[in-house]
Amino acid sequence: MIQSVLANIPTPCPWRDTVYWYDTIDSTNTRAKELAKAGAPHGTVIIAGNQTEGRGRLGRSFSSPDGMGVYLSVILRPGCTPDKLMHLTCAAGVAAMAAVEAISGVCPDIKWANDLVLGSKKLGGILTELGFAGNRVDYAIVGIGINCCQRAEDFPEELQDIATSLLMHTGKKISPAILAAALTEQLFHMDWTLFSEKEQLMETYRRHCITLGKEIVVIQNDQKYAATAFDIDKDGGLMVRFADGFEKVINFGEVSVRGLCGYL
Ligand code: BTN
Numbered sequence: 001m002i003q004s005v006l007a008n009i010p011t012p013c014p015w016r017d018t019v020y021w022y023d024t025i026d027s028t029n030t031r032a033k034e035l036a037k038a039g040a041p042h043g044t045v046i047i048a049g050n051q052t053e054g055r056g057r058l059g060r061s062f063s064s065p066d067g068m069g070v071y072l073s074v075i076l077r078p079g080c081t082p083d084k085l086m087h088l089t090c091a092a093g094v095a096a097m098a099a100v101e102a103i104s105g106v107c108p109d110i111k112w113a114n115d116l117v118l119g120s121k122k123l124g125g126i127l128t129e130l131g132f133a134g135n136r137v138d139y140a141i142v143g144i145g146i147n148c149c150q151r152a153e154d155f156p157e158e159l160q161d162i163a164t165s166l167l168m169h170t171g172k173k174i175s176p177a178i179l180a181a182a183l184t185e186q187l188f189h190m191d192w193t194l195f196s197e198k199e200q201l202m203e204t205y206r207r208h209c210i211t212l213g214k215e216i217v218v219i220q221n222d223q224k225y226a227a228t229a230f231d232i233d234k235d236g237g238l239m240v241r242f243a244d245g246f247e248k249v250i251n252f253g254e255v256s257v258r259g260l261c262g263y264l
Contacts, residue, residue: 001049001067001177008181013188015043015074022046024066026053028073029127029143035075036131036139042077043188047180054145056125057114058256062145063156068165069124070180073143074187082130082137084195086235089114089128089252090205091194092142095186096126097208100146102186103179104166111264112211112229112238113252116146120264121164123147144183148176162263199234206232210264211257216240219256229257 002021009016018041025031028046030053035044048071051064064071078085093110100116100123101107108116114126124146131139147165155163166174193201206212211229218225218240227240227248237249238257250257 002047004175004177005047005181005184008178009184013185015045015184015188018044019184020044020046022048024048024050024052027051027055027143028071029055029129029141032073032075032141032143033129033131033139036077036141040075042075043191044075045184045187046073046075047071055127055143056145057127057252062125062127063159063163064145065150065154067176068147068149068154070144070146070148070176070183072145072180072183073141074184076140076142076191078137078140078194080137081135082132085130085137085140086237086251087198087202087205088140088142088194089126090232090236091190091198091201092126092128092144092187094201094204094208095190096124096144096146096183098189099179099182099186100166103182104170104172104174106166106170107208109208109210110205112209112232112257113236117210117264118164118166118169121169122159122162122263123164123166123169142187144187146176146179146183148174148179202232202234202236205236211238214264217258218250219258 025048050066054062054064056062116124127143129141150165231239
């Protein structure tokens, strides 16, 4: 599979020289963190055939069966303070959307903040983690999981109503290796444009964010608040309006968002 990944990353993309492949691993994000702490350079890419402890946001797990999805993390060393990276998850979402569209012909939407969505179901997700050196970012890990070849029964029972794969949505069997290569290329492009084209990136994110205009439930510390999501700010924060007219920007942190009737 690594040969197939490398063969499909265009030669001008220098990240193809720093791809680590694992048949099986606990989590590509965990491995990326270890490699980053050991000094791995900007643009190191970690890809796995399967993950035994794939992780999602808010301590959730990410189902990662063997050969059925893309499980990929990249190490970035942007050398800035964390406030400049607030939009990183959004930018990675735009990169993932573009990779999926390029390979499968269908363009997913995004459920704020970090879920890729097709046909009202979750196609994948993004987990961004930062390591610090003083008040600066030493490394940022962008981890992306995309479901390619699962059938409904391949997902754990509790996910079967809310998860989908490219196979389930398009009927086409998409190779995780080819999608991983496209994703590497798109993340490389994202890295070039992360700061210089931030406004355009955020505009693309807004256009594809299905949370906008929806009645949602904001869940924080076991408390639930009904609100309307009306915009995304320049850093990726979700702007919501509560029933009493009070407006607030919600950042990724510890907040989860649900539609009034379930996942969306
Ligand atoms: C989420 O759904 O909240 C985010 C899921 C992110 C999953 C990817 S798979 C590659 C990388 N390694 C992990 O352990 N998680 C991310």
